[in-house]
Amino acid sequence: xxxxxxxxxxxxxxxxxxxxxxxxxxxxxxxxxxxxxxxxxxxxxxxxxxxxxxxxxxxxxxxxxxxxxxxxxxxxxxxxxxxxxxxxxxxxxxxxxxxxxxxxxxxxxxxxxxxxxxxxxxxxxxxxxxxxxxxxxxxxxxxxxxxxxxxxxxxxxxxxxxxxxxxxxxxxxxxxxxxxxxxxxxxxxxxxxxxxxxxxxxxxxxxxxxxxxxxxxxxxxxxxxxxxxxxxxxxxxxxxxxxxxxxxxxxxxxxxxxxxxxxxxxxxxxxxxxxxxxxxxxxxxxxxxxxxxxxxxxxxxxxxxxxxxxxxxxxxxxxxxxxxxxxxxxxxxxxxxxxxxxxxxxxxxxxxxxxxxxxxxxxxxxxxxxxxxxxxxxxxxxxxxxxxxxxxxxxxxxxxxxxxxxxxxxxxxxxxxxxxxxxxxxxxxxxxxxxxxxxxxxxxxxxxxxxxxxxxxxxxxxxxxxxxxxxxxxxxxxxxxxxxxxxxxxxxxxxxxxxxxxxxxxxxxxxxxxxxxxxxxxxxxxxxxxxxxxxxxxxxxxxxxxxxxxxxxxxxxxxxxxxxxxxxxxxxxxxxxxxxxxxxxxxxxxxxxxxxxxxxxxxxxxxxxxxxxxxxxxxxxxxxxxxxxxxxxxxxxxxxxxxxxxxxxxxxxxxxxxxxxxxxxxxxxxxxxxxxxxxxxxxxxxxxxxxxxxxxxxxxxxxxxxxxxxxxxxxxxxxxxxxxxxxxxxxxxxxxxxxxxxxxxxxxxxxxxxxxxxxxxxxxxxxxxxxxxxxxx
Numbered sequence: 001x002x003x004x005x006x007x008x009x010x011x012x013x014x015x016x017x018x019x020x021x022x023x024x025x026x027x028x029x030x031x032x033x034x035x036x037x038x039x040x041x042x043x044x045x046x047x048x049x050x051x052x053x054x055x056x057x058x059x060x061x062x063x064x065x066x067x068x069x070x071x072x073x074x075x076x077x078x079x080x081x082x083x084x085x086x087x088x089x090x091x092x093x094x095x096x097x098x099x100x101x102x103x104x105x106x107x108x109x110x111x112x113x114x115x116x117x118x119x120x121x122x123x124x125x126x127x128x129x130x131x132x133x134x135x136x137x138x139x140x141x142x143x144x145x146x147x148x149x150x151x152x153x154x155x156x157x158x159x160x161x162x163x164x165x166x167x168x169x170x171x172x173x174x175x176x177x178x179x180x181x182x183x184x185x186x187x188x189x190x191x192x193x194x195x196x197x198x199x200x201x202x203x204x205x206x207x208x209x210x211x212x213x214x215x216x217x218x219x220x221x222x223x224x225x226x227x228x229x230x231x232x233x234x235x236x237x238x239x240x241x242x243x244x245x246x247x248x249x250x251x252x253x254x255x256x257x258x259x260x261x262x263x264x265x266x267x268x269x270x271x272x273x274x275x276x277x278x279x280x281x282x283x284x285x286x287x288x289x290x291x292x293x294x295x296x297x298x299x300x301x302x303x304x305x306x307x308x309x310x311x312x313x314x315x316x317x318x319x320x321x322x323x324x325x326x327x328x329x330x331x332x333x334x335x336x337x338x339x340x341x342x343x344x345x346x347x348x349x350x351x352x353x354x355x356x357x358x359x360x361x362x363x364x365x366x367x368x369x370x371x372x373x374x375x376x377x378x379x380x381x382x383x384x385x386x387x388x389x390x391x392x393x394x395x396x397x398x399x400x401x402x403x404x405x406x407x408x409x410x411x412x413x414x415x416x417x418x419x420x421x422x423x424x425x426x427x428x429x430x431x432x433x434x435x436x437x438x439x440x441x442x443x444x445x446x447x448x449x450x451x452x453x454x455x456x457x458x459x460x461x462x463x464x465x466x467x468x469x470x471x472x473x474x475x476x477x478x479x480x481x482x483x484x485x486x487x488x489x490x491x492x493x494x495x496x497x498x499x500x501x502x503x504x505x506x507x508x509x510x511x512x513x514x515x516x517x518x519x520x521x522x523x524x525x526x527x528x529x530x531x532x533x534x535x536x537x538x539x540x541x542x543x544x545x546x547x548x549x550x551x552x553x554x555x556x557x558x559x560x561x562x563x564x565x566x567x568x569x570x571x572x573x574x575x576x577x578x579x580x581x582x583x584x585x586x587x588x589x590x591x592x593x594x595x596x597x598x599x600x601x602x603x604x605x606x607x608x609x610x611x612x613x614x615x616x617x618x619x620x621x622x623x624x625x626x627x628x629x630x631x632x633x634x635x636x637x638x639x640x641x642x643x644x645x646x647x648x649x650x651x652x653x654x655x656x657x658x659x660x661x662x663x664x665x666x667x668x669x670x671x672x673x674x675x676x677x678x679x680x681x682x683x684x685x686x687x688x689x690x691x692x693x694x695x696x697x698x699x700x701x702x703x704x705x706x707x708x709x710x711x712x713x714x715x716x717x718x719x720x721x722x723x724x725x726x727x728x729x730x731x732x733x734x735x736x737x738x739x740x741x742x743x744x745x746x747x748x749x750x751x752x753x754x755x756x757x758x759x760x761x762x763x764x765x766x767x768x769x770x771x772x773x774x775x776x777x
Contacts, residue, residue, distance in 0.1 A: 001441075001579055002038060010083060011626055013168050022202065022390065022438040023427075025752075026386075028206075029487065032536070032762055033042050033573050034616075037261075038214025039195075041494075046085060046086075046087055047064075047066060047074065047086045047087070048083070048084060048085035048086070049083065049084065049122070050078070050083045050097060050355065050427070051082045051084070051122060052082055052636070057635060059100045060077075060078055060079060060082060060209075060211065061077055061078065061083050061100075061144075061146055061147075061212050062077065062078040062082070062084070062098055062099065062100040063075070063076075063077055063085055063097075063098065063099040063100075063144065064076050064078065064086065064096070064097070065078070065096070065097040065098075065294075065706040066086065066094055066095070066096060066097075066339040067094065067095040067096075067097060070213075071630060072499040074086035074087060074388045075388040075389040075432055075757040076099075076385060076388050076389075077383075077385070077391055077430070077469070079211070079324075079331035079383050079385075080731070082268065083331075084385075085385075085386070087387045087464075088542070089637065091540060091584075092474060092541070093579045094110055095110065096110045098122065099144065100418050102530045105311040108761065109217040111159065112124065112607050113777070114430045118668060122694055123389050125683055127163070127551055130135070131561055132189060132234065132583050141168075143492070143500065143502065143536070143538065143551075143586050144254065144319050144438065144492060145197060145430060145432075145438040145439070145440045145492035145502070146212065146265065146430070146440065146489070147243075147245070147325075148248075148490070148492060148502035148504070148534075148536050148538060148553075149245040149249040149250050149553060149582075150245070150251060150538070150549075150551045150584045150586070150641070151243055151244050151245030151246070152243070152244045152245075152631075153241050153242070153243045153244075154172060154174055154175065154241060154242045154243075154244070159271050164461065165342060165391070166428070167376055169268060169773065170189050170231065170745070171231050171232075171234045171235075171239060171264075172239055172243055173234040173670075173685055173687075173715065174191070174237060174244060175642055175644050175668045175670045175685070176629060176631065176646060176666060176668050177191050177193055177244065177262075178192050178193060178663070178668075178689050178711070179190075179191050179192070180473075180685055180740035180741055181517075181740060181741065181758070185370045186232060186314060186316055186341035186342070186345075186371055186373065187343075187345055187405070188228060188229070188230035188231070188232055188373075189231065189232070190741075191204055191260070191262065192663050192666075192689075193259050193627075194599075194628075194646035194647070194648035194664075194666055195259075195261070195625045195626070195627045195631060195648025195649065195650035195659070195662045195663065195664065196259045196625070196648075196662060196663075197650075197659060197660065197661035197662045198390070198651070200560055200596075201259040202225065202226045202227035202256060202258075203227070203228075203258035203259045203260075203559060203603075204229070204247070204256065204258070204259055204260045204264075205218055205247055205253055205254075205255070205256040205257040205258075205260070205262070206218060206229040206231065206260070206261075206264070207253070207261065207262070207263040207264070208263075208264050208265060208266070208335070208379070209264065209379030210266070210333055210335040210379040210380070210381045210395070210397075210401070211265050211331070211332075211333035211382075211383055211393075211395070212381060212383060212393060212517040213255065213379065213381035213395035213397075213426060214263060214454060215335075215377075215397050215424075215712070216255070216256075216424070216446065217229045217230070217231070217233075217264075218255065218256045219401060219422070219448065219450075219621075220255065220256075220421065220448050220482050220559075220560045220562075221417065221448070221450055221453065221482060221561075221563060221564070221652075222301040222403070222450070222481050222562075223403055223405070223416040223417055223418040223450070223455070223561070223563045224416045224456065224616075225401065226257075226559070226560075226561060226562045227256045227559060228606070228611060229256075230373070230375075231264070231656055232316075232339065232341065232373075233318065233320075233337050233339045233375060233377070234318075234320065234337075235286060235288070235296055235298045235299075235300045235318050235320045236286075237270070237273070237286055237288055237298060238266055238270065238276070238288065238296070238320045238322075239264055239266065239267070239468045240265045240266060240267045241264075241265040241267075242262055242263065242264055242433045243262070243263045243264065243265065243328050244261070244262055245260075245261050245263075246259075246558065246580065246582045246599070247259060247260050247261035247580075248263070248534070248553075248555030248578070248580035248582075248601075248751065249502075249534050249535075249536055249553040249554070249580070249582065250504070250555075250557040251440070251488040251489070251504035251505065251506045251532070251533065251534055252442070252488070253476045254427075254444070254484075254486060254506065254520055254532070254558075255446075255484070255508070255510060255555075255558065255559055256559045257556075257557050258557050258559055258580070258601065258603070258704075259601060259625070260578075266322060266335065267296065267344050268324075269290050269293065269296060269571065270288045270290050270296040270298065271290070271771045271772070272288070272289040272290070272771065272772040273286075273287065273288055273768040273769055273770060273771040273772065274286070274287040274290075274722075274769070274770055275287070275767060275768065275770075276525070276561075276768045276769075277732070277765055277766070277768075278766060278767075279763060279764065279765040279766070281304055281306065281307065282302070282304030282305065282306070282307045282314075282747070282765070283302075283303050283304060284300065284302045284303075284304075285300065285301045285302075286299070286300070287299050287300075289516045291774075294323065294324040294325070294326075295321075295322065295323040295324065296321065296322055297319070297320070297321035297322075298318075298320045298321070299318065299319055299588060300316070300317070300318040300319075301316065301318075302314060302315070302316035302317075303315060303316075304759075307348075307563055307753060307761035307762075307763045308346045308362075308364075308758075308759065308761055309346075309363040309364075310344065310345075310346040310361070310362055310363050310364040310367060311344065312343045312345070312346075313342075313343065313344055313608060314341075314342070314343040314344075315340075315341065315342050315343070316339075316340070316342075316343075317338075317339070317340045317568070318337075318338070318339050319336070319337065319338040319339075320335075320336070320337055321335070321336050321434035322334065322335045322336075323659075327566050329384055329386070329609065330382055330384050330387075331382070331383045331387045332380065332381065332382045332383075332385070333380070333381045333383075333684065334378070334380050334538050335377075335378070335379045335380075335381075336376075336377065336378045336632040337375070337376065337377040337378075338375075339373070339374060339375045339376070340373070340374040341371070341372070341373050341374070342370070342371070342372045342373075343370065343371055344367070344369065344370045344709065345369045345370060345371050345407075345735050346363045346364040346365060346369070346741070346758060346777075347364050347365060347369040347408060347758070348365070348409065348741060348745060348756035348758060349363060349364065349365055349756060349758070350747075350753070350754045350755070351708060351709060351739055351742070351754075351755045351756060351757050352755055353754070354565075359463075361461075361463075363460075363758075363759055364460045365408055365410070366408035366413060366460075367408060367461065368408070368413055368461060368466070368467075368469065369406050369407055369408055369413075369616060370405075370406050371403075371404070371405045371406070372402075372403075372404045372405075373401075373403050373404075374401075374402050375399065375400060375401045375402070376399065376400050376542070377397065377398070377399040377400075378397065378398055378399075379395070379397035379398075380394070380396055380414070380755050381393065381394075381395045382394040382395065387624075389431060389432045389433065390429070390430070390431045391430045391431075392425070392427070392428075392429050392430075393425070393427065393428050393429075393430075393442075394426075394427050395425065395426040395468040396423075396424065396425040396426070397422075397423070397424050397425075398421070398422070398423045399421065399422040400419075400420070400421055400422075401418075401419070401420050401421075401422065402415060402418070402419045402420075403418050403419075404417045404454075404544070404613045405415070405417065407612065408461070408526045409612060409613055410421050410613075410745040410746055410747035410748060410754075410756075411457075411613040411747075411748050412457060412458060412459050412460045412470065412615070412638030412748065413457075413458040413461070413469055413470065413744075414455065414456065414457050414458065414475075415454070415455070415456040415458070415460065416454070416455055416612065417452065417454050417456075418447060418450045418451065418453040418454065418726045419450070419451050419452060419454060420449055420450040420453075421448075421449050422446070422448045422449070423447050424444065424445060424446035424447070424448070425444070425445045426442060426443070426444045426445070427442060427443050427586050428441065428442030428443070428760075429441050429442065430449055433513065434493070434555060436493040436494045436495075437491060437492075437493040438487065438492045438493055439489075439490070439491055440488075440490040440491075440504075441487075441488070441489045441490075442487070442488050443485075443486065443488075444484070444485075444488070445483075445484070445485055445486070446483070446484050447481065447483040447484075448480075448481070448482045448485075449479075449481050450478075450480045452517075452565065453476075453477070453478045453479070453480055454474065454476065454478075455474075455476045455566070455610065455612060455615060455687070456472060456473065456474050456475060457469040457472075457473040457474075458471065458472060458473075459471055460748070462697070464695050471595045472484050475520060475566065475567065475615040476518060476519075476564055476565075476567070476615055477516075477518050477565075477568045478514060478515060478516055478517060478563075478564050479515040479516040479517065480512075480513065480514055480515070480563060480564070481511070481512075482510065482511070482512055482513075482560055482563075483510070483511045483513075483569050484508050484509065484510045484511070484560075485508075485509045486506055486507065486508045487502065487506070487507055488505065488506035488507075488510070489504065489505055489506075490503065490504035490505075490534070491503050491504075495537075498539060498540050498541055498542075499537065499538065499539055499540070500537075500538045500540060501535075501536070501538075502535065502536040502537075503533070503534070503539050504532070504534035504535070505530070505532070505533050505534065506531075506532045506534075507529065507530070508529070508530045508532070508558065509527065509528075509529050510523075510527070510528045510529070510530065510560060510573045510574070510575060511525070511526075511527055512525070512526050512528060512560070513525045514563040514564065514565070514571075516564075516565065519565070522565040522571075524571050526571070526574055528574045528575045530558045530575055530577060530686075531556070532555065532556045532557055532558065533555070533556055534553075534554070534555040534556075535553065535554050535555070535556075536552065536553040536554075537551070537552050538550070538551040538552075539551075541594050541756060543588070543661065546586075547587075548585045548586055548594075549584075549585065549586045549587065550583070550584070550585045551583070551584040551585075552582075552583055553580075553581070553582040553583075553584075554579075554580070554581055554582075555579075555580050556577065556578070556579050556580075557577070557578050557580060558575050558577045558578065559575070560607035561573050561574055561575060561576055561606060561609075562608050562609060562610060563608075563656070564610055565617065566610045566611075566615040566616060566617060567615035567616055568615075568617045569647065572606070572607040572608040572617045573605070573606045573607050573608050574603075576603060576604050576606045577603070577604050578601055578602065578603040578604070578607070578644050579601070580599070580600070580601045581599065581600045581601075582598070582599050582600075582721070583597070583598045583599075584596070584597050584598065591634065591635070591755065592632065592633070592634045593631075593633040593634070594630075594631075594632055595628040595629075595630070595631040595632075595633075596628070596629070596630055596631075597625070597627075597628070598628055599625070599627045599628075599744075600624075600625070600626050601620060601624070601625040602622070602623070602624050602625075602653070603620050603624075603625075604621065604622055605619075605622045606618075606619075606620045607619045607620075613737035619654065620651040620652075620654060621652045621654045622652070622654060623650065623651065623652055623653055624650070624651055624653045624661055625648065625649070625650040625659075625662075626648065626650075627646060627647065627648035627649070628648075628651050629644065629645070629646040630645050630646075631642070631643070631644045631645075633639060638673060638674040638675045638726060639671065639672050639673035639674055640670075640671065640679070641670070641671045641708075642668075642669070642670045642671070643667075643669050643670075644666070644667070644668040644670075645666070645667050645668075646665070646666040646667075647665060648662065648663065648665075648666075649662050649664065649666065650664075658693035658705065659693070660693060660694050660743070661692055661693075661694060661696040661742070661743055661746075662692065662693070663689050663692055664690055664692065664693070665688075665690030665691075666687075666688070666689060666690070666711075667686075667687070668685065668687050668688075669685065669686045670683075670684070670685045671683070671684050671685075672684075678720065679720060679721060680718055680719070680720050681718070681719045681720075681721075682717065682718045682719070683715070683716065683719075684714065684715070684716040685714070685715045685716070685718045686712075686713070686714045687711075687712070687713045687714075687715075688710065688711070688712055688713075689710060689711040689738075691705070691707045691708060691709065691710050692707070692708055692742060694706040694707060694743060694744045695709055695744050696751065696753070697744065697746075697752065697753035698744065698752070698755060699752055705757055706744050706748075706753060707755070708739065708742035708755050708757060709738050709739060710738060710739050710744070710756075711736075711737070711738035711739070711740065711760065712736065712738060713734060713735070713736045713738075713760065714731050714734070714735045714736070715732075715733070715734050716732070716734075717730055717732045717733075718730060718731050721731050725771070726766070726770060726771050726772070726773075727769065727770045727771070728767075728768070728769040729766075729767070729768055729769075730766070730767040730768075730769075731764060731765070731766055731767075732764070732766075733762075733763065733764040733765070734760075734761075734763055734764075736760040736762050737760070738757075738759065738760055739756075739758055739759055739760060740755075740757060740758050741756070741757050741758050742755065742756070742757040742759055743755075743756060744756065
């Protein structure tokens, strides 16, 4: 048996493996097969293999070219499993070029001979050569026609997960984008961006990358919040990465992609494992396995009471699974989710109580508050490799969703409930014609159908009869259908040696149908058309130059509003539009990555959101947001450090008043270290969210701006491997001060606004993970 030969080539690691080891071909990137040596006829040579990231996970949508005499002889994209195959009839001295988002392009001479069979593995080395598989984040500066916007990728390490048994719902922390939940328990958490009050996802899009298909995770016109997106559905261990971009600059990212788009990437393989995480009030159980090299499944169950005085009696059950099929030139990825959750939730309480007569029953004003959610999703992506440079993708998904949420915002108990189905499909065509031109053309369809989208009022809490809800008063009840037909087209390529361009356009034809079950006169149907141009120009200097990479982007984007009229008198704004501008500059100096992002977003006026207490639509004037984010990253041989600082100014364009609940100052410091004494590994993150403006109406000055309190959190995990890496024992902790979900509410019968939030408790928990058959490297 030939011994493997390892060669380091300019940021890429090649492993050359002998013919007798062809059974390992599923883990390699380049495989040269000479079909008939010695013949005078030109024989077809197959170049196939697999591309992987620094942690050995598959890198889909990697562009691989074989170039000879300044011509592209063969081209292919890697599939969801990282594998690709191209055919060529030329041998000799050629050039291999591989491009993957988040990594520098690989350009290296290769020799294709008419003899022998060999297999070669390429591991993209921008991260692995510098941090030895402890990557936490990376800038995504190398853009293509599918991902034109420079962004950031957060890698999820299975051994250092953000385990939050007492505060579940956040599968992964995204540095610089704090995550909050206004009720703890199982209620969906809410990501924030600089200057953006997200309302559970209205201007922040979430996607699930199934193969190369972006499955939307936002739910428009949700009973609790427009654009509601719930990362609770993921089992953290199945996530490989989360990629963040500006949202407005990619034709594939549409509804709700105003200020931010987060795409969750899935692992291609899972080592069989079981994890127990718990403390004196909570217990989580997670298990996963790969039945075949092309499939995996994971299960999770969570029980507990949290760390607040109000016991949650939480129950959560999750299933995530994926299967990859190869049929001829087709690569099919099938992904599924099942989720059920129930919990009592503490809810919002006054932070600076001005009304001493309003009771507080231990971190809650109403112990009847609770949340019940279940959802199921199945998605399929087919990548059809038409030729070396052409690719056709066919995709679709179907989802069911149910919500029943009981809350009390000071006016008595309310219920927000719905059941919906969501279906969508996509077809797109990619053709990389030359270095100066790649084309993308596609068509998307999505239909959301919330049924019994209800808002109901009950009574106030009575300690003498704690189960009594009070008189039932329906406020609104609607059957809603929001359907969109979306053609889009984009072109991307090199303008010159150091410049790249991206031009895109999409048109969303949106059908809004609102059937009002309580007030039939408020029913209506309306078609709305939105044109969204996109453009990005990037300057890519040589690494030896002192100037930074600079990218300028422009995009128009939108989100669909909640069409319910409630107790109002007329239809509101069906679609809100925004114009977004972004400048990104990045440079690596002495192994330290520096990144500056400047943004400017203007949004149209809106009359849409339903106030849960009054049932009236909320009128929001046109807004303007300006922000600046500075990130500094240093990767070491055994760890990494990332600091992010953001300042933002979000205001009503007409009045100049600050946008309520929009964070103005964000600071995040994230560090990991792979090797400590006693074989310990550690990860820590400090997050600071400055005081937010919360509107007016508070004492002592009713006309002055209400403000809350800053939030400080320090999350950490320390892990120790045992049994040659098969077992990990860890401690996870949170040290916190402040309140999440800060806003203002008035408590009946007072009309004075009070600052409210949910107290953030500190905690510590223990985790035990056993990986079957795993050994230390």
